[in-house]
Amino acid sequence: MSDGTLPVSAATSPARPMSLSPRARQAVILVALAAIWEIYARWLGNSLLLPTFFETLTALWTATLNGELPDRTLASLSVLLSGYAIGIVLAAAITALAVLNRWGESLLSLLTSMFNPLPAIALLPIALLWFGIGASSVIFVIVHAVLWPLALACHAGFRAVPPTLRMAGRNIGLSGPSYVFALLVPAALPSILSGLRLGWAFAWRTLIAAEMVFGASARSGGLGWFIFTNRAQLETANVFAGLLAVILIGLAVEIFVFATLTRLTVQRWGMEG
Amino acid sequence: MPAEGRAPAAPAKAALDVDRVSLRYATEAGIVTAVEDVSFTVRTGERLVLLGPSGCGKSTLLRAVGGFLKPASGEIRLGGAPVAAPGPDRMVVFQEFDQLLPWRTVSGNIAFALRRARGLSRAEAREVALDWAGRVGLGKFADAFPHTLSGGMKQRVAIARAFAVQPAILLMDEPFAALDALSRRRMQDELLGLCEETGATCLVVTHAIDEALHVGTRTLVMSPHPGRIAAEYDVPEVARRRGTPQFAALEAEIQARLFGGPRAAAEEVVDV
Ligand SMILES: Nc1ncnc2c1ncn2[C@@H]1O[C@H](COP(=O)(O)OP(=O)(O)O)[C@@H](O)[C@H]1O
Ligand SMILES: [Mg+2]
Numbered sequence: 001m002s003d004g005t006l007p008v009s010a011a012t013s014p015a016r017p018m019s020l021s022p023r024a025r026q027a028v029i030l031v032a033l034a035a036i037w038e039i040y041a042r043w044l045g046n047s048l049l050l051p052t053f054f055e056t057l058t059a060l061w062t063a064t065l066n067g068e069l070p071d072r073t074l075a076s077l078s079v080l081l082s083g084y085a086i087g088i089v090l091a092a093a094i095t096a097l098a099v100l101n102r103w104g105e106s107l108l109s110l111l112t113s114m115f116n117p118l119p120a121i122a123l124l125p126i127a128l129l130w131f132g133i134g135a136s137s138v139i140f141v142i143v144h145a146v147l148w149p150l151a152l153a154c155h156a157g158f159r160a161v162p163p164t165l166r167m168a169g170r171n172i173g174l175s176g177p178s179y180v181f182a183l184l185v186p187a188a189l190p191s192i193l194s195g196l197r198l199g200w201a202f203a204w205r206t207l208i209a210a211e212m213v214f215g216a217s218a219r220s221g222g223l224g225w226f227i228f229t230n231r232a233q234l235e236t237a238n239v240f241a242g243l244l245a246v247i248l249i250g251l252a253v254e255i256f257v258f259a260t261l262t263r264l265t266v267q268r269w270g271m272e273g
Numbered sequence: 274m275p276a277e278g279r280a281p282a283a284p285a286k287a288a289l290d291v292d293r294v295s296l297r298y299a300t301e302a303g304i305v306t307a308v309e310d311v312s313f314t315v316r317t318g319e320r321l322v323l324l325g326p327s328g329c330g331k332s333t334l335l336r337a338v339g340g341f342l343k344p345a346s347g348e349i350r351l352g353g354a355p356v357a358a359p360g361p362d363r364m365v366v367f368q369e370f371d372q373l374l375p376w377r378t379v380s381g382n383i384a385f386a387l388r389r390a391r392g393l394s395r396a397e398a399r400e401v402a403l404d405w406a407g408r409v410g411l412g413k414f415a416d417a418f419p420h421t422l423s424g425g426m427k428q429r430v431a432i433a434r435a436f437a438v439q440p441a442i443l444l445m446d447e448p449f450a451a452l453d454a455l456s457r458r459r460m461q462d463e464l465l466g467l468c469e470e471t472g473a474t475c476l477v478v479t480h481a482i483d484e485a486l487h488v489g490t491r492t493l494v495m496s497p498h499p500g501r502i503a504a505e506y507d508v509p510e511v512a513r514r515r516g517t518p519q520f521a522a523l524e525a526e527i528q529a530r531l532f533g534g535p536r537a538a539a540e541e542v543v544d545v
Contacts, residue, residue, distance in 0.1 A: 162369070162371045164367050164369040164372045167336075167341055167367065168367065168372040168431075169374075170341070171339065171359050171361065171363075171364060171365050172361050172364075172385070172386040172390050172438070173359075173360060173361050173389045173390050182385075182389075183374070186374070186376045187374075187375075189376075265376070268418065269375045269376045270375060270418060270420025270421070271375050
């Protein structure tokens, strides 16, 4: 696999001497990075600072088998999904307001320009004040992480629907809700999907960050808490295992949910910007 | 087969009345009058062409007939009733290729229009849609998505969708203007075939004299700034056929009228 630069293959396809698919190239890079990590960590020889790749994998495996990591992941995901869902509903409502009404549009652009540059995690102190330590505070912060970028993306998507397509829709008798759901929403789907993607990434980051701030409710703590407590106990391999789990879950959602959704919809319809 | 084999109606009943209509746009620079005091009638079974240079208000006028734009003054009546909003009794074929729903296939686009506009069931709509896809030569592409089609094929779908809905009048805004000359000629002939087969009433907008003569039964020449009707030509059957002396004579006459002097017949008179 690695030495694909044979003169034979170069002769048959002179334009692309290394004809690997993008996925295969990424896999090669991934293996190389793991190897560099392993070699450097062994050379360093200090697993308190940097555990080797295999130590991390072992820690990941152990924490998975003893049920701790799955429990932490579930705790994180349930909070994340609640916040994400509420964020989507609110984004839909505020976008609807903005589409229907000029005041709603001004409200949306004002609120997004105010809250979008503000890292959602900065609202955590206020959330703690209002909701106390617990899932509600984290959910509040996640909602903020999702709501503004998603509402912004949806609104931009609706506004970008070509006038001819709008007229064609009204021409065949679409109006009111049917106009929105049978025309505007599918036409804006590329933007909506990228907003959902962005919202998911923001929510995930915000969640992990928020969980690290929490000290007390260790029993129901999520992945962030897992990472934080293991650092306090100098279980560095577990810290890395937790980070790896965060990355793997992010990748899995990207590949299995968003990439699939994109392939089945906007890619199939030739609507990718 | 849809039952629409109406012969061109014998009594010249008015399908569409445009009655002293003025159309204006409010822009940042002020009010722009795009069309001023225009009146005409489209009779049932007739194909009326609005011919004029770019910017003389043809699209604006067609949009008003479609119900997308309210007249500043005057009235537009369809079968005697004032036009208030867009509706499938006036199906529009636009010039732009993005008038199809990208998330529906060729037959899906036609079928969706049939379900919305004529209230057909899913199965009926699909059957009629497949029939129409075949009639515009896209039988093999019935399940293709619009982005896989050429510009000409997309316009065929839009035309099939408009015909399938069986509107009281078909409105076409330079449907072939963005096509190459060869496709344009072929599509004009195909459109003519469909019109004669169905006896459809049409209002067609174009900036090409030869297209106006070939496709229409009557031509109104418009002048710009603001858009007004400058002249009217009845186009007899023989003058609609390319290559006849009558065709050439009428083309030269309209050319002279538009430019104030005779010139060799060109494919298109007015380019943007
Ligand atoms: N949406 C609009 N806003 C303001 N002015 C417009 C708009 N659309 C068209 N116009 C103006 O109206 C006039 C007629 O335009 P249009 O109907 O598109 O002409 P045509 O279709 O004959 O080329 C032009 O002067 C154009 O600048
Ligand atoms: Mg135009």
